[in-house]
Amino acid sequence: MTRAYVSGDMASVALGADEVAAALAARGVEVVRTGSRGLFSIEPLIEIDTAEGRIAYGPVEANEIDAVLDGTHASRIGRIEDHPFFAPQQRFTFARCGVIDPLSLDDYAAHGGWQALDKARALTPQAVVDEVKASGLRGRGGAGFPTGIKWQTVLDTRSPEKFIVCNADEGDSGTFADRMLMEGDPFCLIEGMAIAAHAVGAGHGFIYIRSEYPFAIRVMQAAITRAAPRIAPFALEVRVGAGAYVCGEETALLDSIEGKRGQVRAKPPLPAIEGLFGRPTVINNVLSLAAVPFIVAEGAQAYQAVGFGRSRGTMPIQLAGNVRNGGLFEAGFGITLGELVNDIGGGTETGRPVKAVQVGGPLGAYFPPAMFDLPFDYEAFAAAGGLIGHAGITVFDDTVDMAHMARFAMEFCAHESCGKCTPCRIGAVRGMETIDRIVGGGRQPGGLEAMPQMRNAAARPRDRAAEIALLRDLCDTMKFGSLCALGGFTPYPVLSALDHFPQDFDQPATAQAAE
Amino acid sequence: MTPNETAPPDTAYADAATRLLRGRPATRDALLPLLHALQDEFGYIADAMIPVVAAALNLSRADVHGVVTFYHDFRRAPAGAHVVRLCRAESCQARGAATIERIATQRLGVTMGATSADGRVTVEPVYCLGLCATGPNALVDGRPVSRLDAAKLERIAAEVLA
Numbered sequence: 060m061t062r063a064y065v066s067g068d069m070a071s072v073a074l075g076a077d078e079v080a081a082a083l084a085a086r087g088v089e090v091v092r093t094g095s096r097g098l099f100s101i102e103p104l105i106e107i108d109t110a111e112g113r114i115a116y117g118p119v120e121a122n123e124i125d126a127v128l129d130g131t132h133a134s135r136i137g138r139i140e141d142h143p144f145f146a147p148q149q150r151f152t153f154a155r156c157g158v159i160d161p162l163s164l165d166d167y168a169a170h171g172g173w174q175a176l177d178k179a180r181a182l183t184p185q186a187v188v189d190e191v192k193a194s195g196l197r198g199r200g201g202a203g204f205p206t207g208i209k210w211q212t213v214l215d216t217r218s219p220e221k222f223i224v225c226n227a228d229e230g231d232s233g234t235f236a237d238r239m240l241m242e243g244d245p246f247c248l249i250e251g252m253a254i255a256a257h258a259v260g261a262g263h264g265f266i267y268i269r270s271e272y273p274f275a276i277r278v279m280q281a282a283i284t285r286a287a288p289r290i291a292p293f294a295l296e297v298r299v300g301a302g303a304y305v306c307g308e309e310t311a312l313l314d315s316i317e318g319k320r321g322q323v324r325a326k327p328p329l330p331a332i333e334g335l336f337g338r339p340t341v342i343n344n345v346l347s348l349a350a351v352p353f354i355v356a357e358g359a360q361a362y363q364a365v366g367f368g369r370s371r372g373t374m375p376i377q378l379a380g381n382v383r384n385g386g387l388f389e390a391g392f393g394i395t396l397g398e399l400v401n402d403i404g405g406g407t408e409t410g411r412p413v414k415a416v417q418v419g420g421p422l423g424a425y426f427p428p429a430m431f432d433l434p435f436d437y438e439a440f441a442a443a444g445g446l447i448g449h450a451g452i453t454v455f456d457d458t459v460d461m462a463h464m465a466r467f468a469m470e471f472c473a474h475e476s477c478g479k480c481t482p483c484r485i486g487a488v489r490g491m492e493t494i495d496r497i498v499g500g501g502r503q504p505g506g507l508e509a510m511p512q513m514r515n516a517a518a519r520p521r522d523r524a525a526e527i528a529l530l531r532d533l534c535d536t537m538k539f540g541s542l543c544a545l546g547g548f549t550p551y552p553v554l555s556a557l558d559h560f561p562q563d564f565d566q567p568a569t570a571q572a573a574e
Numbered sequence: 575m576t577p578n579e580t581a582p583p584d585t586a587y588a589d590a591a592t593r594l595l596r597g598r599p600a601t602r603d604a605l606l607p608l609l610h611a612l613q614d615e616f617g618y619i620a621d622a623m624i625p626v627v628a629a630a631l632n633l634s635r636a637d638v639h640g641v642v643t644f645y646h647d648f649r650r651a652p653a654g655a656h657v658v659r660l661c662r663a664e665s666c667q668a669r670g671a672a673t674i675e676r677i678a679t680q681r682l683g684v685t686m687g688a689t690s691a692d693g694r695v696t697v698e699p700v701y702c703l704g705l706c707a708t709g710p711n712a713l714v715d716g717r718p719v720s721r722l723d724a725a726k727l728e729r730i731a732a733e734v735l736a
Binding site: 069070072073074099100102229230231232233234235237238270271272273298299300301302303304315316317318319320321322336377378379380381382385386408417420421451453454455456459464467471474475477 | 601602603604605606607609610631640641644645646647648663664665666667668669700701702703704705706707708709711713716718719720721
C-alpha cells in the first residue's frame with residue numbers, strides 16, 4: 060500500500076490539508092499526518108514514500124490527487140531536503156518537525172527521542188545545568204537571558220517544591236515557531252521540560268498555551284498523556300490562556316496560571332526565586348526548552364559551535380507577512396536580514412518593493428531595506444534600535460502607511476495593557492492621540508485650555524514638530540517607566556517608524572499616492 | 575427576548591461547577607479552567623455564574639468578576655450561532671486584512687465585535703492565529719481559513735448565513 064505524509068499543522072489545515080488527506084485516504088492510500096515542514100507556499104504538501112525516499116508535491120488541491128499518485132503532477136518538488144528553502148537550514152530544534160507522526164512514541168524514539176533525557180538523568184543536576192550553560196543557549200522568548208544561569212538560580216534556591224513553566228503564549232504577530240513545534244514535535248518540548256525538571260529538582264510542570272492555538276492545545280494534551288510514564292515522576296499539564304497578550308510576559312503568565320488577572324509583577328523577586336505559587340520556577344519559552352534535548356544529546360559544543368558573537372546556536376526564524384516564501388527557517392545566528400527577506404523569502408508576495416520589515420512582533424522595530432545588512436544577533440539588533448524578540452520577521456510592501464503602523468502599535472498596547480503601570484496604561488492612549496495630531500498637522504488650543512482652571516496650559520498652537528517632540532518624550536517615559544516589555548517596547552515600532560519613514564508622518568499616505 | 579428568559583436557573587450553574595471541578599482541588603488556580611469549561615458548556619459567562627464560581631472556589635465575587643472581565647476570551651453575553659474571528663495583527667495587515675475586514679463585515683451585515691440582530695453570526699477581531707505567512711486569516715467556528723479573498727469570504731458567508 061502506498062504511504063503518504065500530509066501535514067496536520069493548523070496552517071496546513073487552513074490551506075486545505077484535511078481535504079487533501081481525505082482524498083488520499085479515499086483512494087486507499089495510508090495517510091500519516093505529520094507537522095509542517097515549514098514552507099507555506101508549497102502547502103498543502105503531500106510526500107509519497109518511494110524507493111528514492113519521500114517525494115514531495117505541493118501545493119496540491121484535493122481534486123489533483125490522481126496526478127500526484129501517478130507522479131505526473133506539475134508541482135513535483137522531489138526530496139524536501141534538496142529544496143532550496145530547506146537545503147541551507149540547520150535544523151537542530153526542528154529536525155523532526157514535518158517528518159514524524161507527532162503523537163507516535165515509536166517515531167519519536169526512532170528519530171533520537173529520549174536519548175537526551177536518559178543521558179541527563181544519568182548525570183547530576185549540576186552537570187546538566189553546566190551543559191546548558193556551556194551551550195550558550197539564551198532565552199528564545201525575546202529577552203535573550205542565558206538559560207543556564209536561570210536554571211542555576213533555581214537549582215541553588217532551596218525549596219520543598221519547584222516548578223517548570225513553559226511559556227507557549229506566542230502572541231506576537233509574525234511568529235509561529237512555538238505553535239509549529241508543539242503541533243509537529245510535542246515530545247521534544249516534553250523531553251526538554253523533563254530535563255529541566257531533573258536539572259533543578261522540580262516535580263511539576265505547566266505548559267501555558269494561548270487559546271488561539273486550538274490545534275497545539277489538543278496535540279500537547281494528547282502527547283502529555285502518552286509520555287506521562289516516560290517522564291514520571293515529573294508530571295505535566297496544559298493550561299489554556301484566555302486571549303490576553305500580556306500573559307506572554309512571564310510574571311503575568313504566572314499570575315494567570317494561579318487564577319488571577321494576568322497582571323505583571325514587579326521584579327525582584329525573580330521567578331527563579333519566587334515564581335509560581337511563590338516557589339522557585341524555571342520559566343522558559345517553548346524554543347528554549349525544545350533546544351535542550353539537542354544540547355544534551357549532541358553535547359554543548361555541537362550547539363555552541365554555530366552562531367555569531369554572543370548569540371550561539373540556531374534560531375528558528377519565521378518569515379511572515381507579505382513574503383513570497385513564508386515559513387520557518389532555522390539557521391545559525393549571523394545570517395543577515397537582507398538574505399532572509401530577499402534571498403530566502405524571495406521578496407514580497409505582491410511583487411512590489413519591500414518598504415519595511417518588522418522584526419520581533421508588535422513590540423519590535425521596523426527596519427527599511429537600507430538596513431538589510433544587519434546580522435541576526437541579539438547585540439547587533441539592540442545596537443540598531445531594535446530587538447530580535449521571538450525572531451518573527453513581518454514583511455510589508457510599499458503600500459504600507461508607517462504612521463498608521465505606528466498608531467497601531469500604540470492602539471495594540473492600549474488594547475492589551477494589563478493596567479498595572481501608568482506609562483503603559485495611559486501612555487498608549489496618549490500615544491495614539493499624539494500620532495493622530497502629528498498626522499493631522501498639529502493642534503489648535505481648544506476648549507480645555509481656555510478653561511479658567513487651566514492656568515498653566517499652553518495657549519499657543521502646537522505644530523507638527525512640537526507634537527513629534529511630545530511623542531518622543533512620551534516614548535521615553537514608556538520605555539524607562541513601564542513595568543514590562545509591553546509598555547517598555549511599544550516605543551520600538553513607533554520610534555523606528557518615525558525615524559526611518561518620517562515622510563509618512565508628514566503627509567497622509569493617500570496624498571503621497573496621489574502625487 | 576432578554577437573556578434572563580433563556581438563562582438556566584442558578585442551580586444549573588452550581589451543578590455544572592461541581593461537576594466540572596470534580597477530580598481537581600477547588601483551589602484558586604482552577605478558576606481559569608473552570609471559566610473556560612463553563613463557557614464551553616453555556617456559551618458565555620452569565621452574571622449569575624459569578625457568585626456560583628466564587629462560592630465554589632472560596633473567592634470573593636469581586637475577585638471572579640475581575641478575572642472574567644480581564645480576559646478577552648470570556649463573553650458576557652451569548653454569541654451568534656456562528657462566530658467568525660478575523661485576524662487584525664500586523665502580518666495579516668501586510669497581506670490586506672483591512673480590505674478583507676471591510677468586505678466581511680459588509681457581506682455579513684454586522685460591525686466588528688458585534689452579533690447580528692438575528693443572532694446568526696458574531697464577527698470578532700483576533701490578534702494573531704500564528705498563520706502569519708498565509709494571511710489574511712480567520713477562524714470560522716473554530717476552523718482555520720488562510721489566504722482569505724473575496725471568493726472564500728463568499729463561501730463563508732453562504733455557510734454562516736444559510
